[in-house]
Amino acid sequence: xxxxxxxxxxxxxxxxxxxxxxxxxxxxxxxxxxxxxxxxxxxxxxxxxxxxxxxxxxxxxxxxxxxxxxxxxxxxxxxxxxxxxxxxxxxxxxxxxxxxxxxxxxxxxxxxxxxxxxxxxxxxxxxxxxxxxxxxxxxxxxxxxxxxxxxxxxxxxxxxxxxxxxxxxxxxxxxxxxxxxxxxxxxxxxxxxxxxxxxxxxxxxxxxxxxxxxxxxxxxxxxxxxxxxxxxxxxxxxxxxxxxxxxxxxxxxxxxxxxxxxxxxxxxxxxxxxxxxxxxxxxxxxxxxxxxxxxxxxxxxxxxxxxxxxxxxxxxxxxxxxxxxxxxxxxxxxxxxxxxxxxxxxxxxxxxxxxxxxxxxxxxxxxxxxxxxxxxxxxxxxxxxxxxxxxxxxxxxxxxxxxxxxxxxxxxxxxxxxxxxxxxxxxxxxxxxxxxxxxxxxxxxxxxxxxxxxxxxxxxxxxxxxxxxxxxxxxxxxxxxxxxxxxxxxxxxxxxxxxxxxxxxxxxxxxxxxxxxxxxxxxxxxxxxxxxxxxxxxxxxxxxxxxxxxxxxxxxxxxxxxxxxxxxxxxxxxxxxxxxxxxxxxxxxxxxxxxxxxxxxxxxxxxxxxxxxxx
Numbered sequence: 007x008x009x010x011x012x013x014x015x016x017x018x019x020x021x022x023x024x025x026x027x028x029x030x031x032x033x034x035x036x037x038x039x040x041x042x043x044x045x046x047x048x049x050x051x052x053x054x055x056x057x058x059x060x061x062x063x064x065x066x067x068x069x070x071x072x073x074x075x076x077x078x079x080x081x082x083x084x085x086x087x088x089x090x091x092x093x094x095x096x097x098x099x100x101x102x103x104x105x106x107x108x109x110x111x112x113x114x115x116x117x118x119x120x121x122x123x124x125x126x127x128x129x130x131x132x133x134x135x136x137x138x139x140x141x142x143x144x145x146x147x148x149x150x151x152x153x154x155x156x157x158x159x160x161x162x163x164x165x166x167x168x169x170x171x172x173x174x175x176x177x178x179x180x181x182x183x184x185x186x187x188x189x190x191x192x193x194x195x196x197x198x199x200x201x202x203x204x205x206x207x208x209x210x211x212x213x214x215x216x217x218x219x220x221x222x223x224x225x226x227x228x229x230x231x232x233x234x235x236x237x238x239x240x241x242x243x244x245x246x247x248x249x250x251x252x253x254x255x256x257x258x259x260x261x262x263x264x265x266x267x268x269x270x271x272x273x274x275x276x277x278x279x280x281x282x283x284x285x286x287x288x289x290x291x292x293x294x295x296x297x298x299x300x301x302x303x304x305x306x307x308x309x310x311x312x313x314x315x316x317x318x319x320x321x322x323x324x325x326x327x328x329x330x331x332x333x334x335x336x337x338x339x340x341x342x343x344x345x346x347x348x349x350x351x352x353x354x355x356x357x358x359x360x361x362x363x364x365x366x367x368x369x370x371x372x373x374x375x376x377x378x379x380x381x382x383x384x385x386x387x388x389x390x391x392x393x394x395x396x397x398x399x400x401x402x403x404x405x406x407x408x409x410x411x412x413x414x415x416x417x418x419x420x421x422x423x424x425x426x427x428x429x430x431x432x433x434x435x436x437x438x439x440x441x442x443x444x445x446x447x448x449x450x451x452x453x454x455x456x457x458x459x460x461x462x463x464x465x466x467x468x469x470x471x472x473x474x475x476x477x478x479x480x481x482x483x484x485x486x487x488x489x490x491x492x493x494x495x496x497x498x499x500x501x502x503x504x505x506x507x508x509x510x511x512x513x514x515x516x517x518x519x520x521x522x523x524x525x526x527x528x529x530x531x532x533x534x535x536x537x538x539x540x541x542x543x544x545x546x547x548x549x550x551x552x553x554x555x556x557x558x559x560x561x562x563x564x565x566x567x568x569x570x571x572x573x574x575x576x577x578x579x580x581x582x583x584x585x586x587x588x589x590x591x592x593x594x595x596x597x598x599x600x601x602x603x604x605x606x607x608x609x610x611x612x613x614x615x616x617x618x619x620x621x
Contacts, residue, residue, distance in 0.1 A: 045135040048142075054128060055146065058153050059221070061121035063113060063160045065538045066311050066477035067321040067460070071111055074326065077340055083110065084541040085554075086347050086531075087457065088564040088588050090339040091449050100563075104589035108601035108619060113164055115606040118157050119171065125154040126174045148209035152222045152230065155202040158195055159234050163542060164600040165616065166192040166253035188612040191251035193259060196238035200266055203231035212279060219303075225274050226309040229480035232270035232488045239263035239495060240546040245598070248617045253599050264492040271489035274308070280482040281305050282512045289514030294389035297460055302476035308485070311477040320471040324462055329392055329403055330423050330450040331441040334468030339443075341536070342451040343391045344564035345582065348380075350531055351387040356516040359383065361567070363580045370579035376569045377402070379580060385514045390535050392456040394440075394569045399463050404440030405454045407568035410579070416570065422448025436573060446587040453586070454567040459536045478537060483509060487530045494523055502526060509533050550593045559593040594618075 044050045063069070071078035077089030083106070092098055128150050132143050154172075161168045169187035178184065190198075207227040214223050239260050247254035255263075274280065283306040285299070286292035295304075302310040313321050325333070327340035349359045361379060365371050373379055377395025380387065388396070396403045408418035409429070417429045419439035425448065427439035443450030460475050490505035503521040506529050510517055513533070518525060527547070531540060544550040544559065552558025566583030596618035607613050607621055615621050 041131070045131065046137050048137050051135060051138065051146070055149065055221075058121070058125060058128060058150060061124065062153060062156050063118075064311050064477060064479055066479075067313075067323040067473070067475070069538075071107075074322070077326075078110075079341070080111075080538040080541040081341050081457070081536050084544060085344070085559060085562055085564075086535060086540050087341045087343045088453065088586070090342045090451050092447065092452075092587070093449075098587070099589060100585065100587040102589045103592055105592040105594065106559075106597045108597075109603065110597070110600065111164060112600055112603060113160055114603045115161075115168070116603075116609070118161055119169075122154055122157050122171060123175065125150050125157070126172060129154075130174045144209050145211070148206040148227070149222050151202045151206040152210070152227045155199045155206070155227075155230060155234075158199050158202075159230065162192060162195040162199070162234075163237060163546075165602060166599050167195055167251065169613075170195060170198050172198075186610045186612045189252050189614060192241070192253055193238070193251065193255045196234060196255070196263070199234045200231055200238075203227045203234070203270075207231070212277065220310060220312055222309070225277060225279060226480060228270040228274050229308050229485065232267050232274070232485060233480070235263045235267035235270065236488050236492055237542070237546045239267060239492065240548075243495065244546070244548040249614060252614060253616060261496060264495040267488055268492035268496060268498075271485045271492065274485045275482070275489065280308055280485075282482055282486075282508065284512060289385035289512075290388040293386050293513065294458070297478070298462055298475060301474075302478070306482045307476070307478050308480040308482060310479055313474045313476065315472055315474055318471075321473045321475075322470045323460055323475065324465050324473045325468055325470050327457055327461060328468060329398060329442045329456045331401075331404070332398060332468075337470075339449050339451055339456070341457045342453045342564075343455040343457055343536075344453050345455075345567045346565055347535070348387065348391060348393070348455060348567070350528065351384040352515060353382050354384060354515050355382070356518070361580070363582070370581075372572070372575070372577040372579055374577060376578045376580075379578075384532065386532060386535075388458075390457070390459045392458045392461075394454055394567070396458070403442050403456065405443045405451065405569065406438070406440035407444050407454075407570050407581070407583075408438045409436050410570050410572040410574070412574070419444035420447060421445055422450050431573065440569075452566060452588065453564060454569065454583075457536055483512075483533050484539070487526070487533060490521075490526050491523075491530070494521065494526055545598055548598065550597070551595045559591050562591045563588050 044054060065080060069079060070076065075091065077091055081087045082089045129147060132147055135143060158168070167189045170190045171187055175185055207224045210222060210224040210227055212224050214221055238255055242255035242257055242260035242263060245254045247256055283296040283304045284292060285304070286295055296306060302312070313319050325337050328334070328338040330339055333339065349361060352359045363371060375395050377393060380393050392398060392403045394403060394405045406419065408416055410416045411431055417438045419427045421427050422445060423439050423441050423443060427437055427445070428435050429438055439445060446452055462473060462475055465473065486505045486508050490502040493505065494502040499521050503518060506521060506526060507517045509529060530543065549557050550559045552560060554561040563586050566586055568581040568583045569578045570581065571578055599616040601619040602613060602615055604621065607615060
């Protein structure tokens with residue numbers, strides 16, 4: 007076994023939950039543990055598994071491109087949101103354009119293949135474990151194959167075809183060429199992932215005992231199979247094959263992959279091991295609770311990433327994303343949902359979600375409370391996005407663009423909320439900003455909205471690393487939507503409609519009487535909002551390069567909603583803010599695949615760079 011696996015084990019809490027470090031270490035130091043000792047001690051073998059799990063890239067709360075302060079994650083880089091911080095270089099000049107970077111969400115081969123190598127070494131040495139039964143070995147083998155499949159999925163959705171290495175490689179200074187494996191075709195990588203998941207699922211138990219309840223079981227492997235096969239089917243149907251298949255999948259393969267995704271999703275749903283969360287009769291609160299209550303043990307999460315502050319494994323989501331006045335001194339404000347995203351949420355009667363800012367005479371509607379504008383919206387909206395006037399802790403979100411004095415006189419906020427936004431009108435001092443924003447300057451939201459999903463209002467320590475909300479890697483809601491999409495692609499509209507209506511029924515919104523692909527994609531955007539899906543969905547559907555008017559990212563900036571307070575009657579009126587201080591985006595067709603890092607290219611002359619990139 008590669009000894010670097012053993013030496014790199016640390017004392018942190020196990021990703022996906024497990025046992026404290028002391029249970030593994032007892033009296034021995036990892037620095038002197040040899041591979042032979044590992045295979046003689048089940049505790050040390052389990053510690054190696056901790057390390058293998060911890061190497062997975064799950065695109066969770068801590069997953070940002072380059073630096074967290076840049077606020078580039080899968081939400082801010084999709085059409086769900088923009089980043090708030092004005093100092094962020096990518097978002098600080100509304101007159102400029104931002105072209106999606108060649109290395110966006112890069113996962114260097116040199117990083118991923120270290121983890122793949124560790125999996126391969128573990129698998130190859132597993133039979134040497136004298137302290138394990140054959141059944142225990144079979145279980146560990148299945149778990150490791152699932153973990154390895156996750157690594158390959160991380161790579162393939164970024165790069166297309168990558169080298170498939172499933173056996174340990176031995177370093178030989180006289181034969182370095184043997185280590186320089188060329189890229190496989192994209193279809194081959196997806197086939198490898200699916201095969202690994204299916205065979206792992208056959209050997210994994212349906213449930214795990216409490217000590218291992220956050221580790222992979224049969225349905226976790228099938229959930230990855232469902233997602234990966236759905237991606238492959240979409241790429242086959244909507245993409246283009248280039249570089250002799252290194253990127254792109256032949257269209258003839260689409261139905262095969264969609265059927266595989268459908269079958270995996272159906273098996274998970276029909277197992278009855280999971281159920282859509284319905285613990286609260288209040289539909290909005292129910293959806294909110296699913297992500298915050300019970301540490302993820304809600305019956306819907308299939309696979310989750312756990313955090314533990316006491317073990318030094320908390321995350322920063324609440325600190326980085328708290329609305330301005332709730333942030334506890336610095337940071338906060340992070341991801342700002344756009345008006346476009348808010349208007350994606352339908353009304354409960356199924357009518358489209360465009361907000362009615364004017365009355366039938368074309369005059370601005372007037373509200374005592376800005377929150378009233380959003381009455382009768384899909385309950386998931388209130389649980390996902392902080393709107394102007396939304397309740398938060400003991401107060402309400404207050405985002406105000408400025409004050410109206412008369413039909414010809416108004417004053418706009420010019421500084422962030424803790425700056426000087428006061429004006430004097432007829433001897434009375436007025437604040438032109440809300441406590442949570444209103445100006446284009448500073449770090450507060452520029453859209454009028456904040457992300458609520460995952461924000462823990464009960465948290466009292468608003469510092470970095472103090473959040474423990476679990477991350478949903480796979481949940482049943484996604485499986486229903488995967489099934490609906492695959493069924494529709496296979497011309498099974500009846501089952502697609504049934505699956506989508508299961509989601510809408512739980513949400514508390516009118517059921518659909520008919521279905522098409524646009525409705526399925528819309529439901530997916532709403533149900534899975536801010537869970538890291540939208541960016542990758544836009545890529546696999548090959549819509550990201552389209553103009554914003556066609557549902558793409560080209561020309562997208564993100565629109566704001568401006569509440570104004572009319573001091574004549576203390577009511578609120580609204581305007582759409584089209585001149586966001588954020589850059590207009592450009593997504594090129596080459597951006598469907600990430601550029602392979604130059605160091606990786608230099609280390610392996612047999613690699614071929616992705617189309618339209620230079621070495």
